[in-house]
Amino acid sequence: MDADVAHQNENQSLTASDRGTAAKSVEGWVLIATNIHEEAQEEDLYDIFADYGDVTYIQVPLDRRTGYVKGYAVLEYSLESEAKKAVDALNGSDFFGRKIKVDWAFRKEPIGNHISDQ
Amino acid sequence: MSDTFYLRYYVGHKGRHGHEFMEVEFRPDGKLRYANNSRYKNDTMIRKEVYVSQTVLDELRRIVEDSEIIQEDDSNWPEPDEQGRQELEIVQGDDHVSFATTKLGSMVQVQSSKDPEGLKNFYHLVQDVKCMALTLINAHFKVQPI
Numbered sequence: 392m393d394a395d396v397a398h399q400n401e402n403q404s405l406t407a408s409d410r411g412t413a414a415k416s417v418e419g420w421v422l423i424a425t426n427i428h429e430e431a432q433e434e435d436l437y438d439i440f441a442d443y444g445d446v447t448y449i450q451v452p453l454d455r456r457t458g459y460v461k462g463y464a465v466l467e468y469s470l471e472s473e474a475k476k477a478v479d480a481l482n483g484s485d486f487f488g489r490k491i492k493v494d495w496a497f498r499k500e501p502i503g504n505h506i507s508d509q
Numbered sequence: 510m511s512d513t514f515y516l517r518y519y520v521g522h523k524g525r526h527g528h529e530f531m532e533v534e535f536r537p538d539g540k541l542r543y544a545n546n547s548r549y550k551n552d553t554m555i556r557k558e559v560y561v562s563q564t565v566l567d568e569l570r571r572i573v574e575d576s577e578i579i580q581e582d583d584s585n586w587p588e589p590d591e592q593g594r595q596e597l598e599i600v601q602g603d604d605h606v607s608f609a610t611t612k613l614g615s616m617v618q619v620q621s622s623k624d625p626e627g628l629k630n631f632y633h634l635v636q637d638v639k640c641m642a643l644t645l646i647n648a649h650f651k652v653q654p655i
Contacts, residue, residue: 414560416649425568448648452640456633461640463568465648494564497649501538502563 412505413474413495419447419467420474421496427451428487429459435487436464443480444473465496513537514570515600518638521546522593522612533642535561535569537600543646559649569641570601576634579604585624586610586631597635 413420424436433451440446448467451460468474474495482493502508515537521530534542539560546554573579579601586608589595593612599605608631613619619628 412562417651421648423562423565423568425564425571450644450648452637452644454633455636461572461637463641465644467648492564495562496565496645498539498560498562501540501560502566503538508563 412498412500412507413471414497414499415471416467416497419469420471421448421465421467422474422477423494423496424464424466424481425462425492426489427460427462427464427491428489429454429457429462431460431487433460433464436466439481439486440466440477443477444468444470512602513600514566514602515598516569516573516638517596517598518635518642519596520593520612520635522591524591531639533638535566535642537566539563539566541565541642541645543642555652557646557650559645561645565645569638572637572641573599573601573634576630576637578608578630578634579606581606581608581624581627581630583608583610583627583631585622586628587618587622595635597631597638 427436433449436451437446437449440449445468446466447469449464450466451464453459454461468477478493478495481491483490515535517532517534519530519532521528529547530544532544536542539562541559541561543557544554578597578599587610589609590611592614594609595612596607596609598607610628610631613628613632616632619625619632622628
């Protein structure tokens, strides 16, 4: 599949409301995952997210008081379609016995401005 | 969570290289503002702004609530001085707290203060706040903030 066709297909696979709020970052599309069990590790998170595309960046901050993970992760895919698939598949899914939230990290406009914020 | 949440953290000092500081602000509309003025290497001020999602704000709020910082007060904390200044201001629903203290160099300094437990909560919370802000800024802009 040549680059132009792949790019067109990428745009068509997303709904208007999804693309209405999420903002692209410098190198790709960044997601945040929350309610992560403290015993989970970066590799465990990488493994579940890698099913939806190439994870080009992942940070899983630690709680320096406990040595466990703080409870959230910030990760990135190059393609919006990969990020969207990950959000749709993993948001609300069980991970280490907890229901994780997976959402876009950044938005194009203030919270409250978009119809989907109401 | 739809009631107001706001957080601002500042750490800095005025010294040989002028006013060096870092400030982070999470606004209720999602705007994350980051400023870093470190004159050590050169005179550049780094300023970055990006809107974060409600999920990001909710997570920061969760971290703040878990820290129980709202119950603390800084009356027994070391005052800002020539070593520097830290300010933390939080609005969470109807609660509005603000703290000012010196730059904390180490846990030893925290443990030997007049309110080690409260100051320790502050010390760990600001590390978590800085970490979240820097993680987000770095992910979005792919520049390493100092």
